[in-house]
Amino acid sequence: MKKSGSADLPLHGGHVPLWLSERMAKLGLAIVETIAMEFGTAEVIAKLANPFWFQSFGAVMGMDWHSSGITTSVLGALKKSVNPHSRELGIYICGGKGRHSTKTPQELIAVGNRTGLNGNDLANLSRLTAKVDNTAIQDGFQLYQHNFIVNTAGDWCVIQQGMNNVTGTARRYHWHSHDLKSFINEPHTFIYGENQGQILNLTAANAAGTRDKSLLIVNEHPDKIIKEIQQHLILPNHHDVRMKDVNMKRLGAMLWMAHENKPEDFEGLLMLQGMGPRTIQSLALVSEVIYGTPTRFDDPARFSFAHGGKDGHPFPVPIKVFDETITTLQTAISRAKIGNSDKIHAIKKLSEISMEAEKSFTPNDNFDALIIKERNESYLYGGRTVFGEAKPPKRNGDDSQLSFWP
Template sequence: MKRSGSADLPLHGGHVPPWLSERMAKLGLAIVETIAMEFSTSAVISKLANPFWFQSFGAVMGMDWHSSGITTSVLGALKRSVNPHAKELGIYICGGKGKHSMKTPEELLAVGNRTGLDGTKLAGLSRLTAKVDNTAIQDGFQLYQHNFIVNSKGDWCVIQQGMNNTSGTARRYHWHSENLQSFINEPHTFIYGENRGRILNLTAAEAASTREKSLLIVNEHPDKIIREIVHLTMPSHHDVRKKDVNMKRLGAMLWLAHEKKPEDFKELLMLKGMGPRTLQSVALVSEIIYGTPTRFDDPARFSFAHGGKDGHPFPVPVKVFDETIATLQTAIHRAKIGNSDKMQAIKKLSELSWQAEKDFTPNDNFDAVIQKERDESYKYGGRTVFGHAKPAKGADGCQLQLF
């Protein structure tokens, strides 16, 4: 498989307000459509199957960068926005949270009727992946969300999540059809949740003999079937801290967006007139679209595109969010009629940022960068679930050397 491992996801309550969920749906559709156009629908499936990318994807959409709520909100937004265009895009999102997860096989049968895919087989895969993660892996997490995403070629991924009320954490499981050899022997691309020590995992390669010798899986001793896995910890603290991001990557991107101008780079002339704050967001969206897997090991960095609904690292800049969506939608429209210049300029943003990192040394003023975003949030229609951002008392509008 591509990779396997685990990471912490703190359980969060609350809700996604309509003003954000609507924008998440629009930006999510634009990003998915761009990836499908620039690469393929298989690339969309592959990215969704990567939990690091998925967490970064949620962060760039204004969700809390580290919490379990990203899973539900992102997939819900995508289902609402992508499925009405499913025939055109060739991507279908099935399932959901709670009672909606139980309808996944039925929805996959309908997809089969529409596309000619074997809906019965897809429905069986849905049931089997849920059964494996709920029964064959006994780690204390009870599944409550199950989504099955498939394209018209039959490539698919499964994203499902379980909760452990005792520990107050969630675990997200990712499956990917690519190179899948077995559903009971190391099937996951990744297991995303809290590492709580030894668990009973009958999908591990080491458990082959156990599976063959006994059907009473709940009675098997975990020591026989534990494997070492890569571990990524999503911290419980809500605020974004310096240790949570790759400072060199973030600094190079901020330098490009705020210290330079599109006129300085001929490749960016199609973005001339775009303010530095919007350029910052578009640069991070560009990386979500074009970045390689190694670029997503610090999901918190992507919250610097559109903040977070609870105000961390700063309120969601609604005006910037809308400009980002409009920029991407315009690029998609132009590309569809044969003018890909604006799309190429967006792509070039991430490339220039990567190049800048090579010789870039960031200054030690991370907290000042966040404070500047908060102080100026009201200028960009800053908003959280608690209300609208207001001007900071005594703000003098001074300029800050970002990095």
């Protein structure tokens, strides 16, 4: 098993309003169902185990792109929407935040009883991954969330999050059952996180002597200095989305595809005829979350341009667009189940066209104009934040021609 990675996130308070959580659940289920239908449930597990993909997944669902709240909110929404369809989908989401995390072993035993998997073994895996990240590796983060996701074939991943009240950050840990070797000897492919000096890491190879002298993984100092943390996914404290947070070439090519060309101009997109460019923009980013390769998710902030953020960054959540995205994806899934895969192919084509456009696309630096345009037009799409509904802008001039692309 590999520790597939971790992410350092600023602690972020607040709540997810009902109008957003209900839509997150619907869109999350539709994305998971599409991935499972197209690639299998093992791919759902693999994507969830990728910290970059997970952050992008949360951003496309309207959560604040950089905050720790993505973890609890996204997994809560998925558990609510996926588990009622677990028998059909073959995916089970266990655990949660706080007291719900302590119920994970019992939930996994129940999953075992329903599926024929060894629930006791799964429960032990759950306890051990938590023990490694909370005790064997003492980096100042105390776990408060633990989710275990498993499919009927026994593939699984763990997503758990710890809090550091001193630094005001949270750290999310991802585990993946693929290539299981050892829990206690270098189980991590790498750990993302800001270097905070020496930490206690009993899983390091040079701590083998300490492990040999320990009957259990407990709070003890290793005999040798642990290796420094190498690779980083550290999200900034600033709440707004800035040009440096996104891959401008990728974002610009997608916007050009959605707004400067009509869907009927492209073979395979006729099934999306009648949809406005703003919905095409959101669907293109959802398409990339479903079909994109791992290298496409190193700038999670870009995916917030699908449905904005609940706190208004980079812009209010466009409710009308969000609902149309959900309906389109749900319709595509329903048609595919009865053998009509035209809409699914059309949605897949969106990300393919966008990626093809990147090869020759040269973006300008009019990023601020893009944000202004999205915010000024937000009221047209039912824009909403936790602070209220978006209002028409007080215009000082005509910004209707603002363009992000050359």
